[in-house]
Structures are given as structure tokens and as C-alpha cells.
Amino acid sequence: MSNHLPAGAGNGGGGGRAGDSGLRYPSNGKTIYHRPLNRTKTAELSKAAFAYLFAEMVSYAQRRVTGIQELEKRLNLQGHPIGLKLLDLLLFREPPRTQLRPLNIIALLHFIKINVWTHLFGRQADRLEKSSNPDTPDEFMIIDNEPLVNAYISVPKEMSQLNCAAFAAGIIEGVCDGAGFPARVTAHTVGDTGGGGSNNGSGGGTGADGGRGEGGEMWPGRTVFLVKFQPEVLEREALIGAKS
């Protein structure tokens, strides 16, 4: 990074350089720094506008992909930077007393389930589960009965494995990565087929049986976000647990 630091980085003063660097300000003089970070409670986005934009994002990601896995990966990548930024933004909006960095997996997942979900979808995620399989202690599941991102997405029959909530999975992955808990997050539909996402090929598909197909009739679009943490996260978790 140091090779492209501006020449006067040490003691450079204010906006004096703004003119010769070709930087242009908005006509009303208000930059991103002049806008407040807190939003009012009622400031919500139009769902129709989101649905329209998201449909375009999916079709954009679908261009020149070779398979469903790659399409999901692209959707995941679109969500990743959002998660990274949301982490800082949402913690900034917390009241100062509870402005704590998540230090363990449970705190992090709670933050995602409550804060991130409320911010994105206007409600909390429905359930948080730990993998019951003793071989995979690194797998956790965030369950959403009716993901908002999938509300207006109809998946064609020949692509039944596709779950466009991979975008939301990317956001979760961004939050986890940003907080220092590197993880891989995948979205699986468990509503109608019962573990239909197990052939995702990510190696973590086996955990999708956590949905157990229960309530499959009631929530056909139920989606499990499988969070698989890297081994070093669990290692650190054990170390911190032993110390405290």
C-alpha cells in the first residue's frame, strides 16, 4: 500500500489539495461525510424496487456461468462486501455501552440473527442451530423460513438446486470474515426436498440435514444458511474459553 501514498501524506492539510487532484464535489457541497449515519426508524426501502434490482442482479450473475455452483458463488461474492460494511455500520449504530466487538461464535451469530437480519429484512432470523453431528462442530445454521430475497424468485425446474439466497449467505460470510471469524456460508433450500442442497459440492453439504424437513409443507421456501467456520476459529475459541 505504501507505494501509492500521496507525497504529502505526513502533514498535508485539509482540502487545499482538492482542486489540483481533480476531485469534484457534489454541486450542493455535501459529501458522504456530511450525511448522518443513523437513519430514522421509518426510512425503509421499497420492496418492489429491491425485487426488481435483485432480479437484475441474478440475471447479471447468470451471464456466462457454467453451472449452478458458479452462479451461487457469484451471488455470494456480490453480497460479501455488503456484509463487511454492515458489520461496522451496525455496530456504530449500537448504543455506546453495548458497542462490543463479537469475541466468540455465539456472540457473532446472535449479532447476525438479530442486528443484521433486522436491518436487512425487518425481522429476526427464525432459528439458530448448531450442527448435531459431532464430526462437524464447526458448522452452525441460521434458519429463515421465508427469505425475503427469494420472495419473487421462481427457480426453474432444471435448476432446482439453486437458491438465490446465496446473496444473503454472502452477506453473512462478509460479516463473519470481517469480524475475524473466516467462514464459508452456503444457502440451502430444505423446505420441499428435505436436504436438497446437500450436493452443493462445498464439502459442507452434510450439515443441511439439520432442517430435517419438518414444517416443509408450511414453509416451502425455508432456507438454511450453513456457516462453516475455518478450523483456526475453533482453535482460538477453545483457547479463549480455557483462559476465561
Add this chain to the structure above:
Amino acid sequence: MSYYFAIIGTQDNPLFEYEFGTSKQGGDGMARFTEQARQLNQFIIHSSLDIVEEVQWTNGQMYLKLVDRFFTSYISCFLTASNIKFLLLHQPPSSSSSSALPHPSSSASTSTPSLVSSSQSSTSVIPSLSTLTGGSNSSTSTLTGGTSRTSTSIAANPTSPQTEEAIRNFFAEVYENYVKAIMSPFYRTNMEIRSPVFRARVAAAGRKYL
């Protein structure tokens, strides 16, 4: 009192750096680092990253307070949720003669209110206050007045609660502006922050609190 502030990314890469001096007690806001110290500061800041990594998992607070010390350089740290480190190196004036120089120049008009405020905590300042306003020929007494005055200020006491609080306020304001910076859709993690508005905001926060 001189400060060196740096924002360090997740890959231990510098994203932003800024040098400034105190603006309190008639300071002119200019850093008083020697050319050698300026280059050393970057090493000191980076070497303290190891300690930050040790501390960050024991404490969920963002403000980690004083984390490291290298001779007369003290390093305070603020860690954002996404693992971006704000590091502030602060160096109290090394010798009283060099540091007190800016004080007499502005003694007559500007520094009188600060003298009054500090006189509540230490009564020894009051006699020197009268000599200070008396005339310019008593330069030695103004110098001693200056040093006894800074003993209660944030400049001379890098470990005092007041300093801690001032730095907390400084970090909080920088944090707000940092979050605004990353809200730009064109900003990706670990990109250098080059916005002149951001730099001006950091400078303003430094003037306001330190």
C-alpha cells in the same frame, strides 16, 4: 505534545496517516517530531500491532486504551469491528525548554482562560499567573508556569484518565468518519483513504480533543 495517527488495515497495511501537534494550551497544532523520529514512528506503530492482537480477544471494547510504550512514545489503540486498527502515537514534550517555547508567544491574550481553568486544580499556578500578566521581561517565571500548568494537562500525562478520555473522544469521532468513508460503494476493505474531506475531519477532531 506531538501525535502520529495511523489507520492500519486487516493485512497490517497502512490506510491513512496523519501527524499533528496539540492545539490545547496555546499549542500551534504542529507536530514536533525530528526527521529521524518521524521515520521511527511508523516502525513503533507497526511493532505495537503484535500487542493489539494479543489484547483484542480478551476485551470486546473497541477502545483498547494504552497498549504499548516505546521510551517516551505511548500508543493508544482503537479497534473497529472489522479489525481495522486506529493507532495513535503520542509523545509528551521531551524537554521543558523546547516544548514551552510556543507558550510565551501567545501568553498575553490566548492562554489566560486555560490558566484560570487549571488554577482550580493546583494553587501553585496563581502566583505565576500574576507574573505572567505583569510583564514580558519575567520570561523565566512564565516558563516555570508553563511546565507546572502542563502537569495537569493531557500533554504531560499520557497515562492519566483525562488523556484516556480525550483520546477516546478523538477515536470516536474518527470512527464515525471512517464508517462514513467505507459506506462509499466504491470503497473496498483495505483501500487507502485518500479523501481530503476525511483528512480535514481527522484534523478537526485532533484540534478539538487533543
